[in-house]
Structure formats: structure tokens, C-alpha cells
Amino acid sequence: MRCGDFKETYIEDEAIFQSLFVKFWLGLFFVFLLVFPFVASAYLLYVANMIGFAIIAAVGLNLLTGFTGQISLGHAAFVGVGAYTSAILVTRLGFSFWLSIPFAGLVSALAGLVIGIPSLRVKGLYLCIATLASQFIFEFIFIHWESMTNGITGIHIPPPRIGGFEFLTERNFYWITLFFVVLGVGYARNLVRTRMGRAFVAIRDRDLSAEIIGINLFRYKLSAFAISSFYAGVAGALWVTFLKVVTPDHFPFILSIQYLAMIIVGGLGSVLGSIFGAVFITLTPELLNYLSEVVKEYAPGHEEIFVPMKEVIFGLFIVLFLIFEPRGLAEIWHRIKNFFRLWPFSY
């Protein structure tokens, strides 16, 4: 049982690393992340990279939907904008990969600002429809602006490099992903305890009251859109560089739903939740793939059932979590932690 854990000042209460105990476990976890690429197989590293991209995008979406309460059904479109920006900068203008990442984020943020403008007039349901429309509009642009995006053929992207070192394999790319994930999660975790983060939460809880206590809705809603899209753009740029190719097929509507599923399953309004959700939703199809391999071996001909199974399971997660555990995995994690912390005197 952990004891002596009480706070005397607000600064302590707001601290990111709450106690020595937390620091210790986080440190241990970080060591694990550093050792992981040396022991894991290429497949595991591939999955780890995918989880990393998902985390970055999901944290972004959670800042917008979970913290600010502005539902977005077009997150995949912003991921796409970032991906294309980076790809075009690298292949056409000869930018280095490293420089193209912030630009991808910025262009994406700009797109987010434009889509965010209706959020000043419309909200809830209407905003959800507006972002859904933007998803289809961007998809259309990716396919039809052929002079820029190469249409459905897509763009091939060279691997990033430092000096003579190429980040070609999953193992090498893992370091890039890890770096951006730590940066992104750290920034988000800090953001939510600043003035801006608290303004976001105020807007989510009641926008009119927020305006009355002096929060500029215009500024903070648009900031939320911009920051969220920035995350999406960076995630997109990393993702397609990792895949070495970008096509419009990478950013379908179902991907937006997947990101939404991540933050719902993980926990709306929780940075930790976005991470849980991203891990969970990324691992599910991998697990299904594995199952389908097993089925193929023992009952050939039935493995096709696993193709749509992925979607059904995403949908089920969304529905079940919304009905039974609206605060997501983060809440479950919290309960488990509390159980052990208070055990055996849990009253």
C-alpha cells in the first residue's frame, strides 16, 4: 500500500509526475521502450511503429473531441493532408524529411483552421456533419488534384536519413516514432494543465459559461482545431514515410472512425486514455489477423470471415464502451490502481 501520498499545494496537485513512485515506474517503462527494439522481432517493431502513429493522431483528436468537446469525423483527412504535404515537399522540393515534418503539421493545422471556422457558428451535431463533409472533400482532392498528388497512383517516398545513415528498417524507424510520440504526449500532457488546456475543458463543459468568464471562444476553438490537426499532420507524415508510399486509399472514412474509436475506448478527455485506446485499437486487427491464420490452418476456407470482423469489432467497441464505460479504459485503469492502492481498506 502506498502511503504518505497527499498534496499540500496546487502545484503539487498539478504536477505531471505526481510522486517518486510514479517516476520510478515511468522510468522503468521508458527503459523498456529503449530496450524493446533490440529484442523484438521485425513484426513486433512494425506493430510498435503503427501504435506510435496511432498514439500521435489519437492524442490530437482527444485534445479536440475529448478536451474541447468539438466532435470531428474528419480526422483521417488531416492525417492525409500532413502525409501529402510531407511527401510532396520531400519528393518535389527536395526538403529533408526532418524539415518536412513541422511543415506537414503546419499545413495540416491550416486545413484544420479552415474546417474549424464553421465550429464558431455550428456545434454538436452540425459540426459533426461539417467535419464529415470535409473528410469527403479532402478525399476528393487527394484523388483529383493529380498534378500534385499523382491521383490514385500515389507518391513514393525515400526513407529519411541523417548523414549517411538511412532509417530504412522498422528497427531504425522505431527511434523516430518513439521520439515524436514522447514529444507529442509530453506536450499534450503539459498543455492540458495550462491556461489553454483549462480553457478547452471549460468550452467543452459549457461554451456560453466559458465565454462569460472571459474565454475567447473564437481563439480557443480554433486553437483546438489547429493543434489537433497539427498532431494529425505529423502522424500522417511519419506514417507514410514509414510505408514509403502515400495513396488516397490510406485515408478512408473508416480511419476517422477508427481514431474516434480509439479515444472512446481509451477515454475521452484523458491523454493516458488516448494511448490505451491507440494501443488497443491497433492491436485488435493484428490479433484478428493472427486468428485468421490459425483458422486458415485448421479450417481452410473460413478465414474470409475475419475481413469484415475488424469493422464489426470496432463498431462493437464504440457502442459497448459508450453504453457501459463512457470514460473508457483510462477509467478502468484508474479503478484497478485505486483498488490496489486502498487494499485492504477500500472504504
Add this chain to the structure above:
Amino acid sequence: MEILLQVIVTGLATGGLYGLIALGFVLIYKATSVLNLAMGEFMTLGAFVCFTVLTQIKAPFYLALILTLVAAILLGFIVERLILRPLIGEPIISAIMVTIGLGVILKGLIYMVWTPTFRNFPEIFPPKPLNLGFAVVPSGLWWGFFFAIIGMLIFLLIFKFSRTGVAMRAVASDQQAALSMGISVRWVFALAWCFGAMASVIGGIVIGNISGISVYMGDIGLKVLAVIILGGLDSIGGAILGGFIIGILENLTGLYIDPLIGGGAKNVAPFFMLVFILMIRPYGLFGKKIIERV
């Protein structure tokens, strides 16, 4: 000129179908203030059920239609009872997201049961096209238009004159007052979902008959969002008028803009329209204005 007329007539006919599906959206939204984003999948499901009854049992069309409507009623009841009722009182975002989840589930299930192959609908309408003199309407389209209009009329009459319809309108305008007048709000919610599902499966059958059925036909359900936003989310008349406008607009885009950029504009035009309407007049043509100012 002749092409223009032809396109407008086609647009009108498509618009009728959009209007019918939009009616499904509006019926549910008006009574329960939930926007059902799984509408497209309801449609697909209806089309597939009807298709299966027609081809497997070789039933006549009217029987298949009745069976499909019964299936729609069941679907509406089940969805309302199992998924939407636990969320009453939760934030509106939860209700929207749950319908998205529902849509994904239904799509996956349809995929599992019927596989993703594209199928042609068996012929259920006489194949003779309708010749208006200045324009020719293909048989599927004008029969579809006919069905859509009949469907809309029936729903309108129920809504306007029947006891149930009055109860639904009462719930839409003030839930608490309706409750204290002895109207069962739960029952009205369930009915609204049934009506919505029925409207969408009729739309599904007709659209399936025109352009064939596949898992992906549900995307039309999202296009119809433009219709209800244009008409106003809670206006039945707006849904119908909006359907015609979007139908014509879409076909005009197909005629004039598609050749310029090499196709694809037709399908995305409603979404551009949607964003445009949201920017200038978010409550649509006839929607209820909600003014909030600080």
C-alpha cells in the same frame, strides 16, 4: 437544351429518393433529437433483405416489400431498445457516435452475410421507360420516384392526422408536456425509429433496383445529410424540397463540372453544398432557428 432538361428530370427523380431517405432522418431527429448516421446501412440492409426474399424464396415483389418493412420495424425496435435507450440523458455527442458505431457494425455484418460482391436487382418494375416528350426517364428511376412520393405521402398523412402522428409531434415539440398528457415518450421514440427505418429501407430497395446493390451503397446515406441540412434538420417539408434541390444540383454538377476535371465531382458536390449551407445558414431553409448569444 434537351440534355439540360433530361438532366433536370433525372435530378428530380433522384431527388425524390433522397427526400424519402431524408424523411427517415428527420422523423428520427424530430422525435428523439438523435441524428442516425447509420441510416445508409439501414438502407443497404433493407435492399439486401428484399433481394434475398426475391431471389431465394422467389416471392412476388409486394410480399418481399411487406417482409422487408417488417424487418425494418424489427430493426428499428431493437436498435432503439438496445442501443439508444441506455443513452437517453447522455450528451448528444455520445448518441451520434453510437449511431456511427452501429453503422460500422451493420456494414460489417452485411459484408459477412452477403459478401462484398456487387449484385443486380431482379427486375421488379416493368422495364418500359417513361417518355415525357422532352425527356426520357428510365423505368427504375420513375418507379422509384413514384414509390418515394407514395411513401412520403403516407408518412405525412400519418404524421398529420393519426393519433400516433399527433403524439409524435407532441413529443417533438415538448417532451415533458407530452409526458404529462399521458403520451408514452418511450413508445414514440421506438415508433420514430421504426418509421425512420421503414423510410430508409424503401429508399434502399428503390436505389438498389436502379443501380444494383453492394455493401457500399450505404454511402448515399451520408450524401443525404446534405439534404437534411439544406432543408432544416427538423422540417419534413424541408427534407422533401431539399431532396429535389440536391438531386438536381448533383446531376447538374455531373453534366457541367465532371467533364472539366475528369469525373468524381458529382458525388462530392453535395458535401461542398453542405459546408456552404452550414457557413451561411446552419439551420437550413425551414429549420427551427436556435439563437444563442452571449
